[in-house]
Amino acid sequence: MTISQALKWAKDVLAESCERPLFEAELLLAYHLRKERLYLHMYVDETVEDEEGYKRLIARRAKHEPYEYIVGSASFYDIELDVEPGVLIPRPETEILIDKVAKIIEEEGITRIAEIGVGSGAISVVLARKFPQLHSIATDICDTPLKVAGKNIRKFGLEEQIELRKSNLIDQVPESVELVVSNPPYIAEEFILESNVVDYEPGEALFGGKVGDELLKQIIRDVSCRGIRYLACEMGYDQKAPIEAFVKEFEIEFIEFYQDLAGFDRGFVIKFKG
Ligand SMILES: C[S@@+](CC[C@H](N)C(=O)[O-])C[C@H]1O[C@@H](n2cnc3c(N)ncnc32)[C@H](O)[C@@H]1O
Incomplete structure (x- = not known):
């Protein structure tokens, strides 16, 4: 042939x-x-x-197996990340979350952050490459993402800047950090997804609970409770109203929602009162 x-x-x-x-x-x-x-x-x-x-x-x-799992690699931001089944393939919309966080890090001179749900390491790796002074403690509840993120961290020589930790949310992160970033699972359990996603990508990376925003709300609670100043998260296109209502329970300076390139609500940044 x-x-x-x-x-x-x-x-x-x-x-x-x-x-x-x-x-x-x-x-x-x-x-x-x-x-x-x-x-x-x-x-x-x-x-x-x-x-x-x-x-x-x-x-x-x-x-319908995703191309990225077949070749073991995904393009994200300005890099190629190793991926394998058990790890979410990083999505282009998460690049917007990185830009939002990068702006805050730059303006506020932030050097200590935590990431919840590191996956392939996409967010922490790109941020660490942008900010050589930045130290990130990146958690995940699953073993495969921690293994793959470790590989990607070594690939870019970022072992001094990114520390991986197996943890539910930031339960195992007692250190003081100035900002938490997360692209958590936020899809509702019964939402119908395409075969290439639901049959291949890990459920732990996709589903945030029955309604979908349960983990996002828990992250807001935890970050507020720990007195951390900034929280930046990706979310689902239909989660702005419930999150806006939920944050009324907290002492915040502001919440700003942002949209993806298609114009859908896609995430938020919260600054808590100090
Ligand atoms: C949507 S993926 C995001 C992966 C990566 N940060 C990205 O943006 O491509 C969510 C990640 O959160 C992890 N996760 C799910 N529940 C968690 C929890 N309770 N605590 C910490 N990590 C969790 C999943 O294993 C998965 O790796």
Whole structure:
């Protein structure tokens, strides 16, 4: 099978499961051959080595397995992060949360933060790369994210800046920190998700409880109770009203909600009264 035949075959196989079947067929063939995509266009008549291996990759994608799990890597912000099943694939909207937090860190000269739900390490790694003076204690309740985040922290040489800790929320973080950032699970248990998400990504990273905002509310309680000044969280598009009502119980200077690029409510920053 030549490169051009392989791509045509894979495009047809992926037609039902992918929005851009040819593009994904190319990405997976480039990954399989350890070449750039451009190579495929330059050598269309070359024979594909280990054709069966390529067909296995395509079969996985045809069953909706996310591309990032197949290749073991995800693009996020300005870096490539290792990912594997058991860890949430970092999403582009979380880059907005990072920019919100980066602005506060810069303006307030913050050097000590905690992250709840580190996952692949996406948030803490990008922030640590932006701010060499920053120290982050990053928690997760599950072992696989802690293992994968550890790999990514080592990959970027950030062991001195990011400390991983197995913890429910910030229960195991007695140290004083100035800001907490989190992209917690915030989806309602019965919300219907696409197959590539619900069949492959970890439930612990997705579902925040029966209503969805239970963990977000617990984080607000915990951060307020600990006297930490700032909290920045990602949330679901329909959670602004319940969170706005909930924070009335607390002594805050302000809560600011932000939107994602599609214009949906996507997160908030709270400054608690000192
Ligand atoms: C939505 S993922 C976010 C991962 C990563 N921060 C990102 O933005 O890509 C949520 C993470 O929170 C972790 N988690 C869920 N419940 C938790 C809890 N009670 N305490 C700490 N971490 C928790 C999950 O294991 C998962 O890794």
